[in-house]
Amino acid sequence: MKKILLALGLAVSVALPALAQAREVTFTTELLDYGGDGAYMALYLTDASGAYRGTLWVAGKKSKYYKHLSGWARGSRLDPAEYDGLTGASITSGRTLKITLDLDDALIDSGHEVRVDTAVEDMRDNRADVAVPLTTEGAGKPVSGRGYVRSFRYDF
Amino acid sequence: MLRILHGLPGLFAVVFLATLAVTGSILALAPALDRAGAVVPPAGDVSVAQMAGRVVSNYPGTEQIVRDLSGQVVVYYSRDGQAGANRVNPVTGERLGAYQPSAFFVWIRDLHRSFLLDTPGRMVAGISAALMLLICLSGMVLLARRSGGWRALMRPLAGTGSKRVHAEIARLAVLGLLLSALTGSFLSAQRFGLLPEVSDPGPGFPAKVSGGQPRPVDQLQALSEVDLNDLRELVFPYPDDPQDVYSLTTTGGSGFVDQATGELLQFQPRSTGSVVQQWIMRLHTGEGLWWLGLILGVAALGVPALSVTGAIIWWQRRRSSVQVQDNVTVAEADVVVLVGSEAGATWGFTRALQTELTKAGFRVHCAEMNALAHSYPRAAMLFVLTSTYGDGDAPASARQFMTRLRDFRAGSALKYAVLGFGDRQFPNFCQFALEADEALAGKGLSRIQPVELIDRCSAARFSEWGDRLGTAIGTPLSLSHDPVPPRTFRLELAQRVDYGLAVQAPTSILRFRLADAGQGWRSWFFRARRHSLPAFEAGDLLGILPPQEGQDARFYSLASSASEGVFEICVRKQPGGLCSGYLHGLKPGDSVEAFIRQNPGFRPATGTVPVILIGAGAGIGPLTGFIRKNTARNPMYLYWGGRSANSDFLYQPELGHYLKDRRLTGLSTAFSRSDERAYVQDRLRQDERALRKLVETGAQVLVCGGRDMAAGVKQVFEEILQPLRLEVDDLRVQGRYLEDVY
Incomplete structure (x- = not known):
């Protein structure tokens, strides 16, 4: 369980500093028993047009493998400032990653999407293993991924 | 010192090294297997655009195409919301099979990398690789020294038993092992930050793309200019995102391709550092170099054999280095025995000599030749027992002897005798003993008796030397020391053919068979033992124990090999010959005690030379x-x-x-x-x-x-x-x- 105040340099939160209200959001990602080495994962936000907005979490310590998380790598341009302090260990096959972050209210129900890119050594990379809109309605409803993710959900 | 550096790491890390080697040789098969399963068109035949077009027509949801160094092409695709990966034929774009890395190979690889223990295991593997490097280098120096120089490494090796097997395997495997250990240590040092790691971040995402109507992949100019064999990876744009691009990685570098104009954007050649980095990886894994992989794999298989023979050598050396008891000090000694020994075998003979001299009332000081004192105040006799190392060099415990001898002051009463141990198979037999004898004479010392040389630790010759020495010093000595009593077996004379009686040179060809042990459990026991008989070839020696007690074995060259099932020797009856007389008196059915001694230095060359x-x-x-x-x-x-x-x-x-x-x-x-x-x-x-x-x-x-x-x-x-x-x-x-x- 990680608890971090997310300091995203997002346009929305900069534009509305006075109104900014944070909400605690927990992201739970359960992996399949895919049977390989530990998975690298990137959880990040995109806007309604699919453009990268910010990094939520990166699982996996070695930055030389980050390019395999290709959707996130493109968006973040692998700029260390984008993921500084938001990294942890890679996730072993069949295990669950649970992180809790304080997210700006303005990011919810505004067309933003949570995406999860996954990669495992010597196995396929999955750009947008999970892609799910961040809405009040969608909270608490698990969705299944198309790669190594068995189920993903977020709770407010 | 060098020997300790060679043996000690081996003893400690033997389990790890053997594991690394066995897993390594299994992994070495992977590049060859991958290559066997890959379809590789000749260079210039297929472009990346053509290949991608054919793949996409079979896999409309293609997300990424990867070509590994073995030539295997894998497509990552998405179909009905599910992700998949298949191996495809790059020429037709058709499916060859699912891309599913073998769980077995993944497990073996983790065992090889980290003994399944993650970071601590990786550290152990890295240290083991470094030790292997040390063992290889020290071993090469030892082998060169043993054979008499670096050039001599190419020639047939002398010696017998474990030492010879160890040297032969090492000579074949050392370059492969050196490469594996060097690259392995390097990669591990990078993993733990001891050496810098080159990471090629690649070009930044283009700031501006055309955003126009995407063209089919096979019509993109930039992709049609890249040969399939140069492709490493092609990542497709995210579906329906006109702002996205293709990411292209080739052997030469990486860049992006505009999905509308087909233009190559931001191409960045691979840096030299990254090329070097990749080659180190390839030299370690054999990826894309299947033949190298197989060579490294075979070399790695030598490690378990080297470990076993190395341990046997170590054990034999340990066993034969007898601790000297009842040693008197330099100041009190009236007899000094100095020992030159590489493997410790000479110490056994020294101990026998010391015991006999002590029994006769002498006060004996034993030491290695390197410990030659400045003077021996009360000593009247000095004995030097020494072997010779390699091509006439001093053995380990005598390497400083000649230097120390310069400062040695001998009393006028001091007399000496040198006894050399060696193996006639080596050129310069007992060379160092002869040199030591000369050098002592050069110091003005007089000899008790001339230098004597003993071939292959012959117990009988040693005993004879003792008899003569006893006569010379007026005190009978009975020296007996048999370093390694051979395991004997019983042979039965099957046939004899006699020649030469008419010319006073009775010579017989004797053919022996393993004695039949009779009925019941004994025959079973002997049959079982037959399988453990050492292999022998023509040119090896058959040691025969004469029936008289205390007599040393006599050796006869074998004319047959183990595959013929008989032990055939040719024996001339020597006038008064103890053993030859005994053999000539045998009738078919009589039996003798015998053993095999290998003589690999006397064999015809293989190949076609006359x-x-x-x-x-x-x-x-x-x-x-x-x-x-x-x-x-x-x-x-x-x-x-x-x-x-x-x-x-x-x-x-x-x-x-x-x-x-x-x-x-x-x-x-x-x-x-x-x-x-x-x-x-x-x-x-x-x-x-x-x-x-x-x-x-x-x-x-x-x-x-x-x-x-x-x-x-x-x-x-x-x-x-x-x-x-x-x-x-x-x-x-x-x-x-x-x-x-x-």
Whole structure:
């Protein structure tokens, strides 16, 4: 369980500093028993047009493998400032990653999407293993991924 | 010191090293298997655009195409919301099979990398690789020193048993192991940040793309300019995102391709550092270099064998280095015994000498030769027992002896004797003992008795030396030390053929069989033991224990090999000969105690070079054995001398048969008690030109027989070689002039 105040340099939160209200959001990602080495994962936000907005979490310590998380790598341009302090260990096959972050209210129900890119050594990379809109309605409803993710959900 | 550096890491890390080696050799199969399953069109045949177009028509949801170094092409796609990965034929774009890395290989790889223990395991693996590097380097120096120089490493090795097996395997495997250990250590050091790691971040995402209508992938200009064999990876744009691009990685670098214009954007060549980094990885894994992978794999298989033989050598050395008890100090000693030993074998003899001298009332100080004192105030006798290392060098415990001897002050009363231990297979037999003897004489010391040389730790010769020494110092000594009592077995005489009675040279060909143990459990036991008999070949020695107690074994060259199922020797009855008399008295059915001693230094060369066999009398035994084995029909010439063609022409019918079936190319005989009155040397002189020609083409000479005959033959060969500006010793160091003399 990680608890971090997310300091995203997002346009929305900069534009509305006075109104900014944070909400605690927990992201739970359960992996399949895919049977390989530990998975690298990137959880990040995109806007309604699919453009990268910010990094939520990166699982996996070695930055030389980050390019395999290709959707996130493109968006973040692998700029260390984008993921500084938001990294942890890679996730072993069949295990669950649970992180809790304080997210700006303005990011919810505004067309933003949570995406999860996954990669495992010597196995396929999955750009947008999970892609799910961040809405009040969608909270608490698990969705299944198309790669190594068995189920993903977020709770407010 | 070097030996400790070589052995100690091996002993500690043996389990880890063996695991790394065995898993490594399994992993080494992967590149070859991958290559076997890959379809690789010739360069220039298929472009990336063509290949991608065919793949996309089969896999509309293609997200990424990866080509690994073995040529295998994998497509990552998405279909009905599910992700998949398949191996495809890059020429047709059709499916070859699912891309599913073998769970077995993944498990083996984790075992190899980290002993399944993640970071701590990786650290152990890294340290093991570094130790392996150390073992390889120290081993190469040791082997070079043992063989007498770096060049000598290419020649046949001398020695027997575990040491020889260890050296032979090491020589074959060392370069592969060195490469694996070096690259492995390097990668591990990078993993733990001890060495910088080159990471190629690649070009930044283009700031601006055309955003126009995407074209089909096979019509993109930039992709049609890249040959399939240069492709590493092509990542497709996110579906329906006009702002996205293709990411292209080739062997030369990486960049992006605009999905509308087909233009190559932001291409960045691969940095030199990254190319080097990748090569180090490839040299370690053999990825894309399947032949290298197989070589490294075979080399790695040598490690378990090297570990076992290395441990045996270590154990033998430990066992034979006897601790000296009742040692008196330098100041009190009236007898000093100095030991020069590489492997510790000489210490056993020293201990026997010390015990006998102490029993006789002497106060004995034993030390290694390196510990030569400045002076020995009360000593009257100095004994030096030393082996010789490699090509005439000082053994480990005597390396500083010559230097220390310069400052040595001998009292006028001090007398000395040197006893050398060695193996006649090596050139410069007992060279260091001879040098030490000379050097002591040079210091003005006088000898108790002349230097003596003992071949292969012969217990009998040692005992004889003790007898003579006892007479010289007026105190009888009975020295007995048998370093490694051989494991004997019982042989039964199956057949004998007698020659030479008429010419006073009774010589017999004796064929023994493993004694039948009779009925019941004993026959079962002996059958079981038969399988553990050492392998032997013609040229190896059969040690026979004479029936008299306390007598040393006598050795006879074998004319047969284990596959023939008989032990065949050729024995001349020596006047008054103890063992030869005993053997000549045997009747079929009688049995003897015997054992095998390997003699790998006396073997014909393999390959097609001509072999010249020279022998006299019973020396024909092993030579006939070599001819019998020459089923490859390599050119073999036999020169043999006997007394009379009518009486002692050993193996006459057999040799005729071999000439007919061309196992023997030419036979030349000389008989000394016939009208011709010729010796084998005369025949060699007659054929001088032909022999010189054979030597010029690389021929090998093998001489077997008595010492005088061998000396005569050597003399003739010096004459034959002279026009070639060669000496017998030149051939000898190349392993092309071998002698088995008695």
